[in-house]
Amino acid sequence: MPVPRLSLIAFACAALMAAGCDGPQHGAVIERPAAAPPLELQTLDGGSFRLADQAGDVVLLYFGYTHCPDVCPTVLADWARARRLLGAKAADVKFVFVSVDPARDSPEVAHAYAMQFDSSFVGLSGPEAAIDRIKRDWGFAAFPEGDTRANDYGVAHPASTYVVDRQGRLRVLYHPGVIVEDLASDLRKLL
Amino acid sequence: MTLLAACGRVAADAPGDNPLASHAGWTRTADSGATAAVYFMLTNRGSVADTLKGVSSAEANTVGMHVSMQQGRMMQMAPVTALPVPAEDSVAFQPLGAHVMLTGLRRPLVEGDTIAVKLEFGSGRTLEVRAGVRRP
Numbered sequence: 169m170p171v172p173r174l175s176l177i178a179f180a181c182a183a184l185m186a187a188g189c190d191g192p193q194h195g196a197v198i199e200r201p202a203a204a205p206p207l208e209l210q211t212l213d214g215g216s217f218r219l220a221d222q223a224g225d226v227v228l229l230y231f232g233y234t235h236c237p238d239v240c241p242t243v244l245a246d247w248a249r250a251r252r253l254l255g256a257k258a259a260d261v262k263f264v265f266v267s268v269d270p271a272r273d274s275p276e277v278a279h280a281y282a283m284q285f286d287s288s289f290v291g292l293s294g295p296e297a298a299i300d301r302i303k304r305d306w307g308f309a310a311f312p313e314g315d316t317r318a319n320d321y322g323v324a325h326p327a328s329t330y331v332v333d334r335q336g337r338l339r340v341l342y343h344p345g346v347i348v349e350d351l352a353s354d355l356r357k358l359l
Numbered sequence: 360m361t362l363l364a365a366c367g368r369v370a371a372d373a374p375g376d377n378p379l380a381s382h383a384g385w386t387r388t389a390d391s392g393a394t395a396a397v398y399f400m401l402t403n404r405g406s407v408a409d410t411l412k413g414v415s416s417a418e419a420n421t422v423g424m425h426v427s428m429q430q431g432r433m434m435q436m437a438p439v440t441a442l443p444v445p446a447e448d449s450v451a452f453q454p455l456g457a458h459v460m461l462t463g464l465r466r467p468l469v470e471g472d473t474i475a476v477k478l479e480f481g482s483g484r485t486l487e488v489r490a491g492v493r494r495p
Contacts, residue, residue, distance in 0.1 A: 234393070234394075235462070238455065238458050238460075239427050241396070242455055313435065324435045
């Protein structure tokens with residue numbers, strides 16, 4: 169007996185919803201998202217940026233360093249393009265660059281660096297102890313490579329952009345080089 | 360793992376010309392003292408392979424070739440001391456891959472500027488890469 173076409177469509181839609189196809193489709197999607205680890209750093213105005221205070225907004229985080237010549241500027245430039253694709257919806261997305269090179273990146277340097285890519289971007293740094301705490305809480309390593317007495321050493325840092333949803337849950341990670349249109353499409357689904 | 364893309368065959372050039380050429384060179388705006396990456400396409404139109412062995416520039420205190428590599432969850436850079444440039448082929452210096460790294464810029468790089476990087480090859484040939492400065 170032929171199955172009515174509308175039933176097939178309804179079934180396909182239900183299957184897609186069950187598989188989470190209404191959520192992010194690209195990057196490494198976390199199946200059972202849980203609250204993101206804490207992150208708190210002082211801001212230039214004397215206040216502080218607390219991740220826990222950002223509920224209601226989607227937050228993108230990248231842990232890098234301002235002397236990073238290649239990957240960090242590529243990621244932040246891609247963020248800026250994704251933000252432009254979001255149009256008015258971008259108002260509900262925060263793009264946050266966190267330096268894991270506190271020896272060279274003061275909060276001023278980190279903020280000025282992030283703002284080169286888009287004036288809405290937030291750049292954060294802090295004392296070494298605060299950055300060490302973030303590394304511990306988030307479960308990643310970041311360490312200098314080369315002679316730190318010179319000013320030209322590199323810093324190994326996490327590859328991925330971390331995305332926290334409007335409920336404060338870590339939802340998805342994107343490798344550098346993610347297609348910008350895919351990133352923007354996923355962010356729309358989180359808004 | 361290699362992040363250096365070979366980008367197709369190119370026509371051989373007349374004898375006597377420098378078979379090495381670059382095009383599409385660019386870098387990002389940056390402050391004085393900062394670090395920048397220079398990207399370009401390097402082409403060897405000759406019938407003999409060559410090796411890129413040195414990079415220099417008056418724009419920075421330190422200049423080197425690097426390749427970005429993802430190792431597990433981490434992003435790292437490795438220095439490159441010699442880079443083969445096959446005959447009748449091209450090598451891409453591009454974001455998230457090979458790049459010339461300028462450390463300690465001696466002046467701000469402003470949109471619309473052009474900077475020069477000198478490449479030195481195993482054959483003794485040299486090549487000047489011209490890179491336009493773009494907004495990030």
